[in-house]
Amino acid sequence: MLRLIIRRMLVAIPMLLVCSVLVFILVANAGDPLEALRGRPNSQQAIAQRTATLHLNEPIFQRYWLWFSKMLHGDFGIDNKGLRIGPQLWRAMGTTLQIVLLSTIIAVCLGIAVGVISAVRQYSFFDYSATFVSFLFYAMPVFWFAVLLKVFGAIEFNNWLENPGIGTAGFLVIGLLGAGFTSMLFGFKRTVTKRRRMIAGAAGFVGTIVVCFLVDRFLADRTYFRWIGTVNTTDPRFAHQGFWPRLGDHLGHLLLPVTTLAVISYAGYSRFTRASMLETLSADYVRTARAKGVSERAVIFKHAFRTALIPIVTVVALDFGAIFGGAIITETVFSIQGMGKLFREALQKDIDPNKAMAYLIVTAINVVVFNLIADIIYAKLDPRIRHE
């Protein structure tokens, strides 16, 4: 096991070196960092200064080496505005990490749970509904979903909070959802008859309406603060308040971007888990376990799920590395000061080489590191790899 880890790490090092060379060459040829300055009058001095800081007169090998050796010490240089990139980068990483981590946790938990149930109850009502929802989310363009969330999840919801109340249509819709949910929960066992499911659904409908009515009475004549944020991750008005108000404000801002990312990853994970589970559930060793007399629950979790988990964990680890650098659209829609924003800033009219390279190399390191983690987890979970 230790040998495997060391071997994989040794492979990762040349990979990162190649990455750094590629990043440097690509960015060096991506545009003229002096372009905007050239158009301005009396910019000779500014051009000379930027040329000096970026070492533009030196040969490319020397520039690469200057950049690379500094980077090894954690120094990413300064951007076109003369600000140090390091602190900006760490701040952006922190923000992005919060969103990506939260959304991944939510997506993995929900996706695996729904995927497992879908596979165990293949072709049931639950399975069909879950499949429909997954494909809906999967097919939805991120930017559009994010904008929809902004309009209905934030603006409309905040308006509603100022004068809350459930209207007739709301009663009906929530009641029907409650009915569907209870009948599904109740009818989870195959042996339950249709008639009983209908009764459960009716009871669910009545129950939900009663709860709605109580909530409606409670909400009446109150007014609430516009809680859900659509821009940035904090509201400056809360900067000087206590811990709890600030946390509440922060969560209100994280809610929508995290939901956006989670929903899209969830769609993938639930489908992947379902497929993986279906494969292991029909495996010979699952039949063997049943033949041994193992209970159905243990068959599903100890035998089918344990083996199905191997590819799932790998995909999650790889995805995490990739999303980290790739949440650009979501960050843009919600104006979040994260990695995506950093990258977009670097690609303005005159390219900001140090900033772009900092983003690219950090993203590359992430992908390589999570590949490594995926490899290690894979080996940990699958003895056939471990003993290779």
Next chain:
Amino acid sequence: MSADSELLLEVEHLTVDFPTDDGVVHATRDISYTLSRGDVLGVVGESGSGKSVSSLAVMGLLPPTARVSGSAKFCGQELLGSHGAVKSLRGNKLAMIFQDPMTALNPVYTVGVQLREALRVHNREMPKREMTERSIDALELVGIPNPKDGLDSFPHEFSGGMRQRAMIAMAMINDPDILIADEPTTALDVTVQAQILETLERVQARTGAAIILITHDLGVIAGMAQRVLVMYGGAVVESGSVDDIFYRTSMPYTAGLLGSMPGIHAHGSRLRPIPGSPPSLIRMPPGCSFGPRCPMVTDACRLDAPGKFSLVGTQTHASACIRRDEVLAMDDARTMFAATHDTEVVRD
């Protein structure tokens, strides 16, 4: 097979249907047999003849879509339908091993973990040390060298033959009364096949368990079984002792099976394959299901009537063929099928 030996399993009119989009698949129809302690019952037939399905039904291992009717009683206890009875007996009194040992063991657990699991499911209170001892004994019984190390091995570290031995050990660990072996040697090399059969014989001699041996290899049947069920198209078409089946054949299909097996009789004889292919289990031919492939088919064979093609004969030897007496009277029933034209017998 004495009459006073303890009756373990009594299967009556076992019928299994699978509703599918294309129609109902009649996987097995009206199967009846009994099994006593110490018996080895061979079940032989082509792929799709329902031999595996009938045992999976007894074990309660069919998918929930299967419609099972009839009765299967273990020591008087009904196994079918009542989910509870078969659940507590499965792996305990009734054990089963499968065709492909390469995939039948879970790749992520060691052999020891899987053996202990089989024990623990039925003996919740057993101390760990005893479980380990019993596991070592079980591996020793099936002839795995260094059984102690074997416990810590993963299945992929075992060869195919070793895995099948481990499967047998796992099946036998709770000392079952009945072991169902579903094509236990099909996926193995010929030399390993012999070892596995020998292992099964040794295990049976030691424990006295009854064995249901499912196979398409008549050679395996000849070596081990006392009684044989020949299955075709989901039904039993001939049943009898090994000698009845091999030397007093009274069903053309059995004769065809014997004729297509190399080297049972005189060396250098030609193979006599059965023409055609097995019937669709969704749309069975009218009359005798073997009729379309049978060289002795007559118009009477194509006319259906209730009970006309059910087993007729004595308790020990019965055939579903309406011309059973004519088949029985033949010197060598295999000659009813045309021999292959190749002079050399092709073996695979």
